[in-house]
Amino acid sequence: MEVLLKILADALRSAVGVQAAAYALAAIGLNIHFGFTGLINFGHIAFMAVGAYATAISVDLGLSLWLAVPMGIVASILLALLLGLPTLRLRAEFLAITTIAVGEIIRILVRSSALEQWTGGVFGIQGFADEFFDLNPFSGTYGIWRVTFNARSMWVMTVTWALVALSMALVWALMRAPFGRVLKAIREDEDAARALGKNVFSFKIQSLCLGGVIGALAGIMLAFEAQAVVPDRYLPQTTFFVWTVMILGGTASVWGPIAGSVIFWFLISATEGLLRQGITNGVIPDWLLSSQQVAAVRFILVGLVLMVLMVWRPQGVFGKREEVLIGAQ
């Protein structure tokens, strides 16, 4: 029982922790792209990486962190333009192909020895966020029951969840306005939007930039948490974890990304805890699963949960069922 309570506490800690907040933030950005505008972005990690790296490099070059973060945002807008200008006039598939490639290109670029003097190559850049932690108002330990956080985590969490709240408010405000109506129309049928006098290309670029900036903020917060940018933290699977989070929560919903992220990280942590405990106690026999395999198996389990969800609740937690049913016709 004690063991189970510990696993539950760990899972709850994950569910509200920095990772969950940052993934929720990233998913809010992706939701603007895919959920509202129908842009298929398979390289969301590129925005996260570019935001984080541009910030870290700027600090490394001597800029104050408070100027470096805007640099990260500017860099993500540039990336959105670089991705969008050539592809968004073409059919949707071209953006998908380009983003999936660019996600990897960014990672390979920043770890290359050619750029090592700026990016630090495979070692990345460490300890660039001191100015952020200098502002930490927390001290000691905080929490309810066994779900506790130290002052450092509390600070990163507070800022990241605040950004989540701000982004959510932004999405809510935009999507109830005529601007959001045009984005949804583009998602449904961009030719129809064009025929009604909407400059579809311009709206798609705006959507890509907006979602990209929010993705970059998520990347920056994750980098703050680690006090480091390291190329191998920006693997393509992160993009698909963000997709999972978005779909779990329900696409094109305001609350979806948050629910999705909390559920995702709860499941990841809970399955890992249960599997490891099972192996330690001998409940799960050695020939079935070794502790080295746990990390991979928990993703399989999350995948199963996602499959079950898609069968029983295809709209996700907060999506609208009618919308999904119309889409299936």
Add this chain to the structure above:
Amino acid sequence: MPNSAANSRPRKLAHVAPTPGVAKPDPILTVRGVSRQFGGLRAVDVEHLEVERGLITSVIGPNGAGKTTLFNLLTGFDQADTGEWDVDGQSLTGKRPHYIARAGMVRTFQLTKALSKMTVIDNLMLGATEQRGEGLVNALFPFRWKAEEDEIRVRADELLDRFRLTHMRNEYAGTLSGGQRKLLEMARALMVEPKVLLLDEPMAGVNPALVQSLLGHITQLRDEGMSVIFIEHDMDVVMGISDWVVCLAQGAVISEGLPEAVGADPLVIDAYLGSARPSEVEVPKEQQP
């Protein structure tokens, strides 16, 4: 067929010679030398075409005659290889679709494009152009667009009422029947407040009862001063409703004139039924009486 309404009106173009490319007294759309080639196929090759203001002009022609391609070219959904065209004196040659729509030439599609996961009222409200709330920054400040939004909503509700879609107002457009979608698309196009409305086969796949109602809507629009151009296969429908008929075959205008004149034109009959003398269709000029 509701031909009585159309036929009882004074024939505004009765004195215009039924010659391909003939000049009209008050053209709203003028097309000069527009052509489009797909590989070896000359899909559209319209030397000169004028469309009279405030009338219903039908574009007919056999399958593959280039009717929809012509629509696509004129509305910027496809790029013409040559030629130019203007609407109400404003050149729209080579402009992008959204620009052309805002300039007053709005089209519908053969395969209806209802925005399925949006409500019927949202579909309509989208149609209003130059909305302030469509700006990214303005969108965040409702006081900048609320008043405009309310006006648009009133206009949309009027159109819903007119097209008898009010009972579906808050339903998803994806739940509408095929015929209702055609009505929705036409109403949505009207939200743009066009000068010229291009309807691509508005009757295709619509049940006969609704065809009557659609035809009624189109004549009513004409009577309010709208210029309507529409593509149609069904000769009965065309004869009943049109003020002027243009027949395309193999991309070129082979005949134009009052409905019954075009209907009786041997070139048109040849084009529809197939001709033993295909050369006559390809060189229409010499064949004109």
